[in-house]
Amino acid sequence: MNGVISANELKKLAGKCGEAQLVDVRSSSEYAAGHVPGAVNIPMDQIEARLEDLGPGSPVVLICKSGQRAVMTAALLEPCRKDVTVLAGGTDAWVSAGLPLVVNTQTRWALERQVRFIAGVLVVTGALLALEVTRYGAYLAGFVGLGLTFAGLTDICPMALLLCKMPWNRSRKLQPAPAGNQGQTCSLRNVSSRGGNGETMQS
Numbered sequence: 700m701n702g703v704i705s706a707n708e709l710k711k712l713a714g715k716c717g718e719a720q721l722v723d724v725r726s727s728s729e730y731a732a733g734h735v736p737g738a739v740n741i742p743m744d745q746i747e748a749r750l751e752d753l754g755p756g757s758p759v760v761l762i763c764k765s766g767q768r769a770v771m772t773a774a775l776l777e778p779c780r781k782d783v784t785v786l787a788g789g790t791d792a793w794v795s796a797g798l799p800l801v802v803n804t805q806t807r808w809a810l811e812r813q814v815r816f817i818a819g820v821l822v823v824t825g826a827l828l829a830l831e832v833t834r835y836g837a838y839l840a841g842f843v844g845l846g847l848t849f850a851g852l853t854d855i856c857p858m859a860l861l862l863c864k865m866p867w868n869r870s871r872k873l874q875p876a877p878a879g880n881q882g883q884t885c886s887l888r889n890v891s892s893r894g895g896n897g898e899t900m901q902s
Contacts, residue, residue, distance in 0.1 A: 716756065
């Protein structure tokens, strides 16, 4: 198995126990926002240091959002693994094929995406205020830039820490299954997941 694999082909392959190792190379927050069932999370920037987490007996399928990072990760693994395949189109293609995702949080927006969006809005707001209302609006844009610089230098992002506490970013909790459900001991509370038709289902 080499090259690329389609979402439907991967679905059939994943149903065969032990056939392949599914590795999601996105960040942990992107992974939590929605990943292919059975995939484990090894971010791209960690893959070279975690080669021992990839079992030698089974081929590896790399997954990201659109497939681009997975291709880059496959190139990193090429010197030591020849049995690496990339999911064509990533999780976007998986969802487009009507296949389900495992979602750990109540939002499909990864934390990094939320930070980028809010930072962008604040910078644009500050710039508009500086141009149209008061020059002090420039301080808002500068403050955001300083915060992003601090996050880059220290790997600590105050905005991300704040967003983690928001209700939509809270991890899903398990609760006991209703009486009479034999073989099922617990279920997810306030969980939404993608159904086979791409719609959101509550469980």
